[in-house]
Amino acid sequence: MPSDLTCPACGATYEAGSDEPWRCACGSPLEFVDRPYPSGDPLPLSRLDTSEGLWTFFEFLPIEQHVTFYEGFTPLVDAPDWDASFKLEYVFPTGSFKDRGATTTLSRAVELGVEKVLEDSSGNAGASIATYAARAGIEADIYVPADVKQSKLMAIQRADARPVRIDGSRGDVTDACLEAVEGDRGDTEDDEAPFQTGTGWYASHAWNPAFYAGTMTFAFEVAAQRDWTVPDAIVLPIGHGTLFLGAYRGFSLLEEAGIVDEIPRLLGAQSTGHAPIVEALGRQAVDEDGADADIADGIQVAAPARREELLEAVESTGGDVIALGDDPIESALDQLHRDGFYVEPTCAVAPAALEEYREMGVLDGDEDVVVPLTGSGLKTL
Numbered sequence: 001m002p003s004d005l006t007c008p009a010c011g012a013t014y015e016a017g018s019d020e021p022w023r024c025a026c027g028s029p030l031e032f033v034d035r036p037y038p039s040g041d042p043l044p045l046s047r048l049d050t051s052e053g054l055w056t057f058f059e060f061l062p063i064e065q066h067v068t069f070y071e072g073f074t075p076l077v078d079a080p081d082w083d084a085s086f087k088l089e090y091v092f093p094t095g096s097f098k099d100r101g102a103t104t105t106l107s108r109a110v111e112l113g114v115e116k117v118l119e120d121s122s123g124n125a126g127a128s129i130a131t132y133a134a135r136a137g138i139e140a141d142i143y144v145p146a147d148v149k150q151s152k153l154m155a156i157q158r159a160d161a162r163p164v165r166i167d168g169s170r171g172d173v174t175d176a177c178l179e180a181v182e183g184d185r186g187d188t189e190d191d192e193a194p195f196q197t198g199t200g201w202y203a204s205h206a207w208n209p210a211f212y213a214g215t216m217t218f219a220f221e222v223a224a225q226r227d228w229t230v231p232d233a234i235v236l237p238i239g240h241g242t243l244f245l246g247a248y249r250g251f252s253l254l255e256e257a258g259i260v261d262e263i264p265r266l267l268g269a270q271s272t273g274h275a276p277i278v279e280a281l282g283r284q285a286v287d288e289d290g291a292d293a294d295i296a297d298g299i300q301v302a303a304p305a306r307r308e309e310l311l312e313a314v315e316s317t318g319g320d321v322i323a324l325g326d327d328p329i330e331s332a333l334d335q336l337h338r339d340g341f342y343v344e345p346t347c348a349v350a351p352a353a354l355e356e357y358r359e360m361g362v363l364d365g366d367e368d369v370v371v372p373l374t375g376s377g378l379k380t381l
Contacts, residue, residue, distance in 0.1 A: 002111040003034040003062045005209070014193065018112045021193035022181060022202040029306055031209050034062040037257040045224050054100060054217040060253055061213050066110035067136040068103050069093045072217060076225040076370070081339055084354060084369040085231070087222060089243075090343055094155065095376030097243055098128035100218060101211030105203050106132040108210035114138060116200035120177035122170060122239075122298055123152030124375055125205040130161035133203075141200060143177035145170060149297075151381050170300060178202075206240040206305035212249060215242050219250025222370055223260055230254075232367040233265040235357065237349045237374060238277055238321060239299030241310045244268055248313035264370075266313055267362065268321035269353030271296040275323035276303060277310050285323035286356050293326045295333075298346030298375065320362055328352040342377035350374070 002016040009028035014020055024030055038059040042048075050056050054072025055065045071092050079086045089097035106129070109117055116139040119129040126142035133140035140161035144153065148165065156163045166173045183198030196202055205211045223230055230251060236244045244266060251263040270278055272285045273292025304310060314321055332352035333345055350371050357363040 002108070003032040005030040006033045007031075012193075016112060018114045018201055019196050020112075021195045022178075022204065022207055023194060025193040029207055029209070029309075032062040032213070035253075036060060036062060037253050039257070042224070042228055042259055044227060048224060054103070054214065054221065057217050057220045060216070060220065061104065063104050063108050063210060063213055064111060065107055067106040067132050069099075069135065071099050071103055073221055076222065079339065079341075079371075081335070082351060082354060082371070083365065084371050086341065087218070087370060087372045088341075089218075089372045089374045090347065090376040094124075094128045094131050095378055096124040096128055097215070097218070097372060097374045098125045098205060099132070100246070101125075101205055101214035101242060102128040102132040104214035105129065105205075105208055105210040106136045106138065108208075109138060109201060109203065110136055112201070114201040116140065117203040118177055118181050118200040119143065119203045119205070120174045121205065122300065123148050124298060124379065126163070127152050127155035127159070129203050129205070130156045130159040133161060134159040139200070140203075141180070143173050143180075145173055149379065151379050169302075171302065204305075205242050211242060212246055215246025216250035216253065217246075218243060218372065219247050219254060223251070223254055228259060230260050230262060230264045231370045233267055233363060233369050235267045235269060235350045235354045235369060235371045237296075237299050237346065238268040238270050238304070238310065239301040240304045241268075241277075241306060243372060243374065245306060245309055245313060248317065263317050266317045266319040267353065267357055268310075268314065268319065269349045270321060270323040271299055271329070271349060272323045272325045274300040274302060275321075276301075276307065277314070277321045278323045280307065280311060281314065281321055283320070283322060285325070286328070291325060293324060293329060295326045295329050296346040296349050298344070299349065320357070322353055322356060324349060324352050324356065328356065336373070337377070341373055343373050344375040344377050344379040347373050347375045
């Protein structure tokens with residue numbers, strides 16, 4: 001049976017179903033009631049059957065596998081010029097780490113008997129949800145900014161999903177999608193949860209707990225590829241923070257299961273002008289002229305859905321978050337391309353932050369660091 005949902009903030013519970021609420025009546029994000037993990041020692045990587053991709057870790061997932069391209073186990077490679085290891089998340093089927101969440105989210109949709117999904121996205125998550133919806137035979141409407149990159153728009157259309165282009169801010173895109181998700185609520189009381197009574201099920205990469213069930217497999221793979229050890233730190237980009245929180249949840253589960261002894265420090269990277277977590281922490285952006293960074297469009301999120309969880313993850317791991325302007329991001333992007341890593345501009349934010357953290361003394365030169373490269377350069381064509 002599909003797992004029911006619960007609210008960690010107020011304790012409310014909701015029955016699983018295609019009309020389940022997309023958030024709690026109190027306004028907080030929902031989580032699965034089930035939180036499974038295996039017992040006993042894990043197999044070494046040499047004996048682990050990875051043919052199912054990230055679903056190799058099914059024992060950690062509160063969702064059954066229904067929709068997959070056997071994605072996952074992306075390469076973890078040395079990057080000598082950066083004194084770090086890069087995890088090549090851009091080699092997923094749609095060229096983005098968002099496929100981690102799409103396979104679990106659409107598998108959940110199949111479990112619930114969903115006939116149509118809705119998502120709002122700046123591009124990568126939308127293309128991923130559209131592709132996996134096509135794999136599942138489920139209709140999809142993807143709400144995107146009117147100026148979405150052509151490559152990402154075409155990926156959505158070619159998967160036979162319907163792109164809905166919305167003028168205005170990224171927040172306006174979300175508002176339009178939620179209006180379609182909820183439909184006409186009529187005389188619904190303000191304290192009633194926003195059930196999905198509109199035109200489709202909200203496959204949100206920001207709100208839906210199924211998406212985070214997928215992104216936490218990043219942590220499982222990193223640990224397995226390192227003989228079940230963890231690095232000193234991981235540097236990740238933060239927009240809505242789906243990979244950042246996924247890493248935190250995954251390493252937390254591994255520690256709880258007794259598989260690893262500690263959780264690595266999680267160091268975040270945002271872009272100037274779109275750095276709500278940096279602002280909440282009282283940090284200063286790393287930027288000489290204070291101009292907004294336009295190059296990293298994939299993380300331009302003013303109000304992350306899970307802001308408090310992001311702050312908790314930073315604090316509990318002894319981490320930090322900084323914001324970078326265009327110049328260091330462009331410089332990092334050029335170096336990545338020269339090193340053979342063909343990634344999109346947003347992907348360069350975390351490597352740029354890696355260099356800055358070292359200059360700031362947050363990271364010592366000999367610390368063991370992993371950095372995910374999150375999106376393919378083919379996205380920019």
